[in-house]
Amino acid sequence: MYELYKDDLPVPQPLAARVVRSGLLYRGDLITRRIPKARSIAELLSVAAPVPWDAVGRCVRRFHDAGVWHADLNAHNVLLDAEGRVHLVDFDRSGHRSGATGWKQANLTRLRRSLDKLTQGRLEAAAWSSLLDGYRAGG
Secondary structure (H helix, E strand, C coil): CHHHHHCCCCCCCEEEEEEEEECCEEEEEEEECCCCCCEEHHHHHHCCCCCCHHHHHHHHHHHHHCCEECCCCCCCCEEECCCCCEEECCCCCCEECCCCCHHHHHHHHHHHHHHHHHCCCCCCHHHHHHHHHHHHHCC
């Protein structure tokens, strides 16, 4: 998380971290700075609030361009702050990828499944199209 923050990617500022190892297992704790007045896309969809889909696409693209694979890219882990800036959270099990681009498409597909689940398959085609336009335009 610190590396992502240091690279100026839109993630919460990490404040403290701890890893406790026990044989082959570990437990990790992370404390981050709260993003003021942030709301997840899931929350925004539940109250029919507008979502800047193109900005979401540009944000995801920034991470992909940096080689960051988000293991759990879903509508609950994409936040918008009070100024409408998009942030990604929950990087547990995430990592860096390079080379082939199949992982990028798989990440987008995971996000689409999450959105379809929340909207019961009724996500407007224009919304997803706008997200993809933002993604193609880049961060």
